[in-house]
Amino acid sequence: MSEQNENSQNQEKEFNLGKEIWEWVYTIAIAVIIALLIRAFVFDVVRVDGSSMFPTLVNNDRLIVTKLGYKPHQGDIIILDSRYKAREEIFDEMALAQDKEELSSFTKMRLSFFANLPFHKPNELEKKYYVKRVIGLPGQTIDLRDGKVYVDGAELEEPYYDGETTPLDPTVQYPLTVDDGMVFVMGDNRPRSKDSRTAELGQVPMEAILGKSQIRIWPLNKMGITR
Numbered sequence: 577m578s579e580q581n582e583n584s585q586n587q588e589k590e591f592n593l594g595k596e597i598w599e600w601v602y603t604i605a606i607a608v609i610i611a612l613l614i615r616a617f618v619f620d621v622v623r624v625d626g627s628s629m630f631p632t633l634v635n636n637d638r639l640i641v642t643k644l645g646y647k648p649h650q651g652d653i654i655i656l657d658s659r660y661k662a663r664e665e666i667f668d669e670m671a672l673a674q675d676k677e678e679l680s681s682f683t684k685m686r687l688s689f690f691a692n693l694p695f696h697k698p699n700e701l702e703k704k705y706y707v708k709r710v711i712g713l714p715g716q717t718i719d720l721r722d723g724k725v726y727v728d729g730a731e732l733e734e735p736y737y738d739g740e741t742t743p744l745d746p747t748v749q750y751p752l753t754v755d756d757g758m759v760f761v762m763g764d765n766r767p768r769s770k771d772s773r774t775a776e777l778g779q780v781p782m783e784a785i786l787g788k789s790q791i792r793i794w795p796l797n798k799m800g801i802t803r
Contacts (some may be wrong), residue, residue, distance in 0.1 A: 593780040619643060619673055620786065621793070622655055622705060628763035628770065629653070629707050632736050632802070638794035639707075639802060643787035648759050650727070652710045653802050657703045657763065660784030705786060708771055709736070712760035719751035719775075725762075726751075736803070741766050744773040757782050 607721025624637040630654070633639070641655050648654060712718045712727055719726040720801045723740030726732065741762070743750065754760045758779035772779055 630765040632764045639789045640791045641787040648710050655786040658706045659704050706762035712754045734778045747775045
């Protein structure tokens with residue numbers, strides 16, 4: 577075989593190898609993009625952290641959460657970003673400030689140093705997800721009395737909970753009407769749930785809702801639809 581033919585074959589092999597590598601990279605990149613889009617807009621898998629939904633859900637349960645086109649309904653188990661309002665307040669303060677001096681020194685310091693870092697941000701800029709149950713929808717009136725929950729004057733049927741429901745925060749007064757664009761949520765483990773009964777979380781904006789829990793996929797012996 578001549579040296580010229582050998583060089584030509586080597587070049588062809590290198591070209592084919594380069595082409596094959598590029599095709600693999602391209603395919604993997606497309607797959608990653610599709611997976612990210614599905615996770616962002618269609619569904620996600622989340623892990624339950626804590627006991628606020630006991631006995632319906634327990635620590636380390638894995639849930640499939642649907643997002644696309646979801647609208648809250650009373651009784652739904654949802655995943656929400658508990659820091660959504662705090663984060664929006666910071667961004668609103670930044671947007672409204674005409675001059676950097678109008679920002680509080682504490683907020684200015686934290687945002688200027690941390691806000692643009694991908695792996696270290698102030699707590700208010702990090703998402704923290706809670707699993708809760710929708711109790712009240714916009715315009716509904718919630719009341720807690722005699723250990724029971726009342727929605728629009730009627731006692732709420734709660735087959736998932738047989739204990740008493742009491743107020744947690746004296747600053748949250750009942751009866752209260754759920755604001756437009758908000759939902760009122762509680763955990764099924766009422767004595768150990770930080771939820772809309774506290775001023776810290778309060779009513780939850782629709783925009784803070786990641787989606788609805790549909791199926792528990794882990795542990796395997798408890799796999800099934802979440803209700």
